[in-house]
Amino acid sequence: MRFWIGNGINKNKQMVEHLQHYGVISSMKVAEVMETIDRALFVPDGASAYVDSPLAIGYNATISAPHMHATCLQLLEQNLQPGMHALDVGSGTGYLTACFAIMVGPQGRAVGVEHIPELVASSIKNIEKSAAAPLLKEGSLSVHAGDGRQGWPECAPYDAIHVGAAAPEIPQALLDQLKPGGRMVIPVGNMFQDLKVVDKNMDGSISIRSETSVRYVPLTSRDAQLRGY
Ligand SMILES: C[S@@+](CC[C@H](N)C(=O)[O-])C[C@H]1O[C@@H](n2cnc3c(N)ncnc32)[C@H](O)[C@@H]1O
Secondary structure: OOOOOOOOOOOHHHHHHHHHHOOOOOOHHHHHHHHHOOHHHHOOOOOOOOOOOOEEEEOOEEEOOHHHHHHHHHHHHHHOOOOOEEEEEOOOOOHHHHHHHHHHOOOOEEEEEEOOHHHHHHHHHHHHHOOOHHHHHHOOEEEEEOOHHHOOHHHOOEEEEEEOOEEOOOOHHHHHOEEEEEEEEEEEEOOOEEEEEEEEOOOOOEEEEEEEEEOOOEOOOHHHHHHOO
């Protein structure tokens, strides 16, 4: 699905206004953070940054479409309050990790985990050019190379977990690292995928609902991804 094509869209602010116009963004806070973090800093040189489409970033990976980033930010908004901890699994370009860092602020913690070391390195360069650079420097934002299916236990438990690649099933390590009251947004499935909203209740029980049908690259091993899955 795509809400608009690129004609005439050449500004980050206009992209956000389109997302508001089509009802994808209803939250002022999500609009603000997506205006603050310019998507153009996270896409390959020469790519159409503000088109509502995923874009190839190499290594058989993509930066997700703006409407998917907006949808996930909206679903996680209550769990991205100042001071909270957020984990972005499959952080790719670092775009969403940077948005999380702005939302949780300097007293919070935003962690990206990506299994392609070259993407980790380029995501750090992207973030350094963005409004989230001071948070990276101060250490409330970090990006690490690793298998995101294991989460990132050092900064757990998390109020918010986002998974940017489709898992055949929800990894147990991620459920374990979710705080009671925390929320995970994760695409689940193979050919047909649903974006699942996973809430850990205060008694530790789990509630799961499907938000929408989606199409993501798989959450897999690095070797399988580099072979083309
Ligand atoms: C849709 S892409 C990037 C999403 C990211 N939100 C963005 O927009 O830049 C999904 C990412 O998940 C990564 N990935 C896939 N399996 C992974 C795993 N097991 N551990 C960590 N990262 C993984 C891929 O390398 C890819 O960068």
